[in-house]
Amino acid sequence: MSLAQVLFYVMAFIVVGSALFVASTKNLVRSIFMFFITLFALAGLYVLALADFVAITQIVIYVGGILVLILFAFMLSGKETLNVLQQQKSKFISLNKLPAILLAVLFFMVMVNVITKIDAGNIGWIKQVISTNTDIKPNEEMINNIGINLMTRYLLPFEAISILLMMALVGAAHLSRKERGAV
Structure with missing residues (x-):
């Protein structure tokens, strides 16, 4: 090993x-x-x-x-x-949790079935990509391109999202303080 x-x-x-x-x-x-x-x-x-x-x-x-x-x-x-x-006192397995447990077991069985029966070499679109040699090979230019686009072309949306998240955090802190002061 x-x-x-x-x-x-x-x-x-x-x-x-x-x-x-x-x-x-x-x-x-x-x-x-x-x-x-x-x-x-x-x-x-x-x-x-x-x-x-x-x-x-x-x-x-x-x-x-x-x-x-x-x-x-x-x-x-x-x-x-x-x-x-x-x-809250609840058992790990109880009647209230039965639908969730059944769904989780069903999902696990489907996952195991897919993993054991799949043959990745015989999937149609994978065969087509291999035969036509149109797969994208990773290289340094791709990652550099992401960084350059993020800091130039998409800088305004990136900063707007960060300001929005900060405002939500400050608002949550403010609401939390108001509740404590009222009690």
């Missing part, structure tokens, strides 16, 4: 284990930090798959953006709401 295979299995174990912990724990703080580990391990899997750009994008967008927003939402939540969520 090569070092790449060992790293793949370690990263895959970390991703699956931490994702299961996120889904099953009742402690929101631990869940958020394990989600952080899940996203970083997933970026590690992208690096092992030689998709460096996707790995960096994963870290910047999900870890740098989405996870920070989740942390802010958690920190700005009222203590009463968090206590109610953590004090």
